Amino acid sequence: MTQAAALSLRAPATVMRLERLGSFHQTRLSFMRSLLRRMAREGWSLTREGFDLDGRGVGTAVYAVRTPRGSVRLIAFGHELAAEDRTDRVIAERWDATFALTTAPGDDATLARLAANVPLQEAGRCSPKELVLSRANKSLRMFEAVVADLAAGRQPKPQAVSAIGYLMRTTAVYGNGKYGLSDLAHTFGGGIFSRPFEAEMLSVYLIREFSFDLVAHLARARAPETAVPLSPASKRLFGIGNATGLGMAPFLIGHPVLLHRWIAARETAIARVRALEGSDAESRARFLEIMARAIAHLAEWRTDDARLMARIETLRREIPAFRAWLIEAKVLEDAYPWNALLEESAARLSMEGQELLNSLILEPQGEVIDDLEDSLAAADETLALDPAMSLGGLADLIRRHYAWALKTDYQAPEAQHFFWYVSEEKLEPRLGARASEEGAEKEMPIAMARDAARLLAALQDLPPAMSVAEFLFQHPGYRRTVRRAQGLAGRDYGEIHDNLLGADLVAVDLLRCKLAMFGAVKFDPKSDRWTRIAMYQGAPAFEDLDPGTAGDWAFPAFLA
Amino acid sequence: MIVTLNEMERTCQKALRGAGAPPGIDDEGGAAAAWLEARGIPALGGLLAAMAAWDGDPSACHPERSSARAFDAGGRSAVFAGPGLAGLAAIAEAPYLEIAGLTEPRFLIPLAKTLCKDERSFFISWRHAGARIGADSGVALLGDWSAPPPGARRVRIGTECPDEELPLTCGAAEVEARYRDSLSRGLPVDENLWRKLAAYAHRTLVPASAASRAQGAGSQSSDNE
Numbered sequence: 001m002t003q004a005a006a007l008s009l010r011a012p013a014t015v016m017r018l019e020r021l022g023s024f025h026q027t028r029l030s031f032m033r034s035l036l037r038r039m040a041r042e043g044w045s046l047t048r049e050g051f052d053l054d055g056r057g058v059g060t061a062v063y064a065v066r067t068p069r070g071s072v073r074l075i076a077f078g079h080e081l082a083a084e085d086r087t088d089r090v091i092a093e094r095w096d097a098t099f100a101l102t103t104a105p106g107d108d109a110t111l112a113r114l115a116a117n118v119p120l121q122e123a124g125r126c127s128p129k130e131l132v133l134s135r136a137n138k139s140l141r142m143f144e145a146v147v148a149d150l151a152a153g154r155q156p157k158p159q160a161v162s163a164i165g166y167l168m169r170t171t172a173v174y175g176n177g178k179y180g181l182s183d184l185a186h187t188f189g190g191g192i193f194s195r196p197f198e199a200e201m202l203s204v205y206l207i208r209e210f211s212f213d214l215v216a217h218l219a220r221a222r223a224p225e226t227a228v229p230l231s232p233a234s235k236r237l238f239g240i241g242n243a244t245g246l247g248m249a250p251f252l253i254g255h256p257v258l259l260h261r262w263i264a265a266r267e268t269a270i271a272r273v274r275a276l277e278g279s280d281a282e283s284r285a286r287f288l289e290i291m292a293r294a295i296a297h298l299a300e301w302r303t304d305d306a307r308l309m310a311r312i313e314t315l316r317r318e319i320p321a322f323r324a325w326l327i328e329a330k331v332l333e334d335a336y337p338w339n340a341l342l343e344e345s346a347a348r349l350s351m352e353g354q355e356l357l358n359s360l361i362l363e364p365q366g367e368v369i370d371d372l373e374d375s376l377a378a379a380d381e382t383l384a385l386d387p388a389m390s391l392g393g394l395a396d397l398i399r400r401h402y403a404w405a406l407k408t409d410y411q412a413p414e415a416q417h418f419f420w421y422v423s424e425e426k427l428e429p430r431l432g433a434r435a436s437e438e439g440a441e442k443e444m445p446i447a448m449a450r451d452a453a454r455l456l457a458a459l460q461d462l463p464p465a466m467s468v469a470e471f472l473f474q475h476p477g478y479r480r481t482v483r484r485a486q487g488l489a490g491r492d493y494g495e496i497h498d499n500l501l502g503a504d505l506v507a508v509d510l511l512r513c514k515l516a517m518f519g520a521v522k523f524d525p526k527s528d529r530w531t532r533i534a535m536y537q538g539a540p541a542f543e544d545l546d547p548g549t550a551g552d553w554a555f556p557a558f559l560a
Numbered sequence: 561m562i563v564t565l566n567e568m569e570r571t572c573q574k575a576l577r578g579a580g581a582p583p584g585i586d587d588e589g590g591a592a593a594a595w596l597e598a599r600g601i602p603a604l605g606g607l608l609a610a611m612a613a614w615d616g617d618p619s620a621c622h623p624e625r626s627s628a629r630a631f632d633a634g635g636r637s638a639v640f641a642g643p644g645l646a647g648l649a650a651i652a653e654a655p656y657l658e659i660a661g662l663t664e665p666r667f668l669i670p671l672a673k674t675l676c677k678d679e680r681s682f683f684i685s686w687r688h689a690g691a692r693i694g695a696d697s698g699v700a701l702l703g704d705w706s707a708p709p710p711g712a713r714r715v716r717i718g719t720e721c722p723d724e725e726l727p728l729t730c731g732a733a734e735v736e737a738r739y740r741d742s743l744s745r746g747l748p749v750d751e752n753l754w755r756k757l758a759a760y761a762h763r764t765l766v767p768a769s770a771a772s773r774a775q776g777a778g779s780q781s782s783d784n785e
Contacts, residue, residue, distance in 0.1 A: 128564070128746055177566025184566070186743040387647035387675060423772065424765035430772055439766030445583055469647035476621035476644055479584025 009267040013404060016263070018498040022509025023311075023352045024516035025359040026554065028366060029265055032519030032536055033554070034373045035201045040550035042068050046206075046542045048213070049106050053078050055221035057096070057214055060115065062106040063206050069191040072131065072199075074206040075100050075114050078214065086137055092171065095121075097210070101132035101203045103182075103190060121172070126180040131187050132203040133179055136168040136211075139241060143167050143215065146230075146238075150219035153226040155234045158558040162237055162300055165522055165534040167211040169241025173200045188379070195377050196258065197518065208240045208536050232544040237558055239537030242520070245530035247428045249510040250420065253446040256484065256494035257381040262517050263493035265376050266358075269369040273361050274339040276368070284332045286364035291323050294360060296557030297521070305525040307506075311352045318353050363554055383487025385479075391471055392464030398456045398485055404497040405449035406456065416450070417503035419443035431507060431529065449499045451481040521555070561754060562746035569594035571757055572607060578763030579611040581640065582618060588671060589639045595670035597749075598742040599735050601705070604753045606664035610637035611760055623662070629654040635712045638667040646671040649717045650680060656718020662686075665715040669699060672717065683720065686713035690726050698732030705729050 014020070026033065038044075045066045053059035061076040077098045085094040100118045104110040104127075117124030121135055142164045149156045175197070177183040182190075193199045216229040230238075252259050279287075298315050322345070326332060331340050338361045345357045362369055389397075399406070408415050419440045423430045434440050455478050462471065468486075472479050488494040499505070508525045515523070520533035538556020540549040563571075573590030581589060589607070596603035613636070614620060620640045623633040629652065633641050641659075646668060649657050665686045672682040676695035684691050689703035703726040766772075 125562075127562075128744055177564035180562065180564060180567075180746065183564050183743055189740075189743065382674065384677065385647070385675065387650045421766040422764060423768060424762075425768040425772075427765070430766075432766070432772060437769055437771045442764055442766050445577075451583075467651055469644075469651050473622050473644035473648055476585055476618055476640075477582040479582065479643060480587055481583070483584060483587075 009264070009271050012492040012495075013497060015267060016493060016495060016497040018496055018500075018506070018509045020351055020355065021496065021513035022506065023355040024513050025356050026516055026519045026521060027266060027269070027359045028362050028369065028551075028554070029269060029372055029376070030517055030519030031195065031197050031201045031376075032205070032539070033551075034195065034370075035198055035205070036539060036545065036550040036553075037370070037547070039067075040545050040547045046209070049073070051213060051217065053214070053217060055218070056080055057218055060111060061210060061213065062111070063209060064106060065202065065206070067192050070103070072192060072202070073102050073104070073106050074203060074210070075102060075106070075111065075118065076207070076210045077115065077119050079119060081137070086140070093121075093123075095135040095171070096137045097135065097168065097207075097214075099132075099134045099136070099203060099207055099210075100126060100130045101134075101199055101206070102130045104129040122179055124179065128180075128182045128186055130180070131175060131182050131190075131193070131199040133172075133174040133181055134170055134200075134203055134207065135172060136170045136207055136240070138168050139164055139166055146215050147218045147222065150215060150230065151223035151227050153223075153228050155228070155231055156237065158237055162558040163302060164241075165237065165537045166239050166241035167215060168207065169243060169532070170204060170207065171243055173203060173242075175200050188377075195373065196262070201518065204240050204242075204535050205539075205542075208238070208539075209542055211238065211240070212541060232541055235541040235544070236538050236553070236556065239521075239534040239539065242515075242533050242535055243526075243530060244511050244515060244533065245428065246430060246507060246511075248514055249507055250429050250444060250446055252496065252510055252514055253448065253500065255378075255381060256488055257378045257383070257491060259496075260488070260491035260494035261376055261378050264491075265372040266517075267493070268375075269362050269365075269372050270342075270358050272368050273365050274336070274342060276338055276365075277335060279332050279337045283364040284337075287332070287360065288323070288327070290363045290554060291319070291360055293557050294356065294555040295320050295323065296560040297555040300557055300559055301522055303524040308523065308525055311350065314350050315352055315356065318349050319356065322348055322353070322357070359554075366551060383483050385468070385472075385483045386486050387467060387469035387472070389468045389486065390464060391459050391462050391466045391468065394468055394471075394482065394485070395456060395459045395464070397489055398452055398459075401485065401489065401492075401495075402449070402452040402456075405452045405499070408449065408453070408499055408502075410450045410453055414503040415499060416501045418501050418505055420446055420500070431505075434501075445480060447499075447501050448481070448484065448495060450501060452485060455481045455485070561749050561751045563749050563754070564746055565594055565598050565742060568597055568747055568749070571754075571761055572604075574764050575607070575611065575757045575760035576639075578760040579614055580616050581611075581614065582621060585621060585640060585643055588643050588674070589667070592639070592642070592667045592670040595673070596666060597747055599699075599738045600742075601666055601669075601701075603666065604749065604757065606637065606667065607639055608753060608756050608760075610639035610664060613637065614640060623659060628652070629657050631657065631659040633659050633662040633712070635661050635663060637664045638662055638671070638715075639664055642667045642671045645717060646675055646682075649682065649719070650675045652718065654718070655720035656683070656716045659715045659717070661712040662715045663712050665713050668715070668717055669693060673699060680719060682717065684715065684717045685726060686715045688726075689729075690716075694732075699735050700728060700732045701730040701735065702726035702728060 047064045049064050050062040057078040058080050063074040065072050081096045098119045100114050146156050212230050219227040303309050345354045418431050419434050421439050508528050515533050520535050522534040524532040538553040572593040573586050576586035576589050593603040593607045620636045622644050623631040623641050625631050668684050669691045673693050681694040692700045
C-alpha cells in the first residue's frame with residue numbers, strides 16, 4: 001500500500017454511526033490527557049493558599065495555579081450534608097462541596113462574594129471573572145474507608161478501592177456564560193485557555209487535589225498522632241467520579257462544527273499512524289506495554305449494565321488474543337505495521353475492540369500526532385448560509401451528505417418514536433415517547449435526519465435554478481435546515497449518521513462519545529440515559545506531575 | 561441585572577422559539593438581538609415588540625414585493641422579515657433593496673453581517689441612521705444613533721452604499737471594543753424586559769408527567785453509596 005492511501009481518513013459513514021461513537025475510548029488527544037501534558041511541559045505551579053476547614057470538612061480552601069500566561073484559582077467550599085440531601089441529580093440543592101475556578105485574586109472580598117453565591121450553584125450568580133462553577137459529593141463508603149485507613153496510618157489497598165476509583169464525584173461542571181460565568185470568548189481571550197473544556201478539565205483536576213487534601217485533613221482531625229496523607233501512588237487510585245445524564249447529549253448536535261473538529265483530529269491522528277512505514281523498537285515496546293495495561297484495565301472495568309458488560313467480556317477475550325497474534329505474527333516488524341493491525345482488527349475485533357485498538361496505536365506516537373491538540377477548538381462555530389446557491393445545488397448537497405438520512409420512512413411511528421424536550425421541572429433535556437407523552441409540539445430542534453429528508457422533499461417541485469435566498473424568503477421554516485446543510489459541507493464529521501428520534505436510539509451512546517473525548521474511563525451506565533464515569537483515575541497527582549508521568553497514565557490498572 | 565452574552569443569546573432564541581417563530585428565524589433573531597445588545601445597541605424592547613405582534617403567519621417573514629427591489633413590510637419587524645430580506649439583498653442585481661414599513665431595522669445589521677463573505681459587504685440605512693458592514697472591516701455605525709427610531713421606516717439594504725452622506729458615528733474598532741467590554745463586564749439588562757423574555761422562553765418547556773418522572777435521566781433519588 002502507498003503512504004497516500006494510508007493517509008485517507010475513515011469515511012463518515014463508518015465513523016459517525018452512533019453505535020461506533022458509543023464505542024469510543026479516551027486517546028492521547030482527549031482533553032484531560034492533553035491538559036496534563038501541557039501543565040507539565042509549561043511548568044505550571046500549584047499553591048495551596050488556604051485550607052480553612054474544620055474537623056467535619058466545613059470551610060474554605062484556595063488553590064492557586066500559576067501558568068506562563070496568568071493565574072487562576074480554585075475556590076472550594078466544604079459543606080455539611082445530611083444523608084437525605086445527597087443526590088447526584090442535577091436538581092439537588094445541597095452538596096458536600098462547591099467550587100469556582102476564578103481569575104480573581106484570592107482575597108477576602110473575592111471569598112466573601114463567592115461564598116454568597118457558589119454554594120447556591122444555579123441559584124447564585126457568578127461574574128465574568130469566574131470561568132467554571134461546579135459541585136461534588138463524596139463517595140460515602142469509599143471516602144469514609146479511606147479516612148479510616150489514613151487515620152490508622154495505612155494507605156488504602158488497591159483491591160478495596162479501584163473498583164469505585166474516586167473519593168468525590170461531580171454532578172455538574174458549568175462554563176461558557178452559564179449563571180453569570182465568563183463567556184467562552186472571554187475565557188479564551190484571557191490567554192490561559194485555548195482548547196475545548198480546558199478550564200473545566202483543570203477544575204476537575206483541582207477538585208481531585210482537594211479531595212486528596214480533604215481525606216488527609218479529616219484523618220488528621222480524627223487521629224492526629226497516627227494519621228498519614230495519601231501517598232503519590234495511592235492518589236493514582238482515585239480520580240473524580242461523575243454522573244452524566246441527558247443534559248450533555250444535545251451538545252453534540254448543537255455544536256456540529258466542534259464535533260467535526262474533534263472527530264477529524266482523532267481520525268487524522270489514526271490516519272497519520274497508519275501511514276507510518278515502519279516502527280522502531282521503542283514504539284513497539286511501548287505499544288505492547290500499553291496494550292498489556294489495557295488488558296489489565298479491562299479486567300478491572302465492571303458495570304451492572306448488561307449491554308456494556310457483554311461488550312467488556314468480549315474485549316477481555318479478544319484483546320489478549322489479538323495481542324498474542326500480533327506478537328506471534330511479528331506484525332509490528334512489517335511495513336506499515338499500524339495499518340496492518342487496524343486492517344486485521346476489522347476481521348478479528350468487535351466494534352469496541354476496533355475503537356480500543358485505535359486509541360492504543362496512538363499512545364506511542366506523541367511526536368506524530370500531539371500537534372493535533374491545537375486543532376480541536378473552533379473559534380467560530382457559525383454555520384454560513386450561502387444565499388446564492390441554486391436549489392439544484394442544494395438538493396445535490398443533501399443527497400450527497402445526507403444519504404444516510406434519506407432511507408428512513410419518517411411517517412413510520414418507530415422512526416419518530418422519541419422526541420427531545422427540555423423539562424420544566426428539571427430545566428434539562430429529556431427524551432419522551434411521542435405516542436404516550438405530552439409535549440411533542442415543543443420538541444428540541446435536533447432531528448436533522450428527518451429535517452433533511454423534509455427539506456429535500458420540499459425542493460422536489462421547485463425550479464432547480466431558484467436561489468436559496470429566494471426559497472428561504474418564501475419558505476422561512478427551512479432556514480435552520482438549509483443553513484446547517486450548507487454550513488457543514490466540507491465538515492464531514494459534523495453529523496451523527498443516525499435517526500436520533502428512532503425507537504432503537506441508545507442515548508447513552510451520545511454521552512459515551514463526548515465523555516471519551518474528555519478522557520473519561522470506567523463507563524458505568526445506570527440506564528440507557530445516564531452513566532457514571534471516572535475522570536483522571538491513574539493520573540499523577542500534581543506533586544507527581546512531570547513531562548514523563550503526564551503522558552503515561554492511559555487505561556490505568558491497579559490489581560495486576 | 562447583569563447577564564452574559566451566552567445567557568442573552570440563548571434566552572432570546574428560546575423566547576423566539578416560545579413565541580412560535582419559524583425554525584431558524586428563532587436562531588438568527590436571537591443571535592441578532594444578543595449581537596446588538598453586546599455592542600450597546602438596545603434590542604430587547606424591539607424583540608419583545610416583534611414577538612407580541614407575531615401571530616404565527618409566515619407572511620410576516622416575507623414582505624409583499626412590488627418589484628425586484630421594492631418591498632412593503634406593512635409595519636412588520638426585521639426580526640422576522642430581516643433574515644429573508646438580507647439574503648435577497650446579498651444576491652440582488654440591483655445595488656440595494658428598498659423596504660417600506662419595516663420596524664426595528666437595526667436587526668438587519670447582524671443578520672447581514674452573517675452573510676458577509678469574501679468581497680461581499682453591506683450598507684443599510686433608514687432616514688437618519690445606518691451601518692456599513694464588511695467581512696473583515698467589521699461594522700461601522702452611521703448617522704444618528706442617539707435614540708431608537710420609533711415606528712416603521714423606509715429601509716435600504718444593499719451591497720453598494722445608498723446613503724453615503726451619513727456621517728460616521730461609531731467606527732468598527734469602537735463597535736468591537738464595546739463587544740470586548742461586554743464580554744469582560746457582562747450585559748446590564750432591564751429586569752422587566754428580561755422577565756418578559758423569560759416568560760416567552762418558558763413556553764418551550766414541557767411539564768413533568770408520570771412517564772417523564774419514571775424515565776428520569778439523572779441518578780435516582782438518593783445516592784449514598
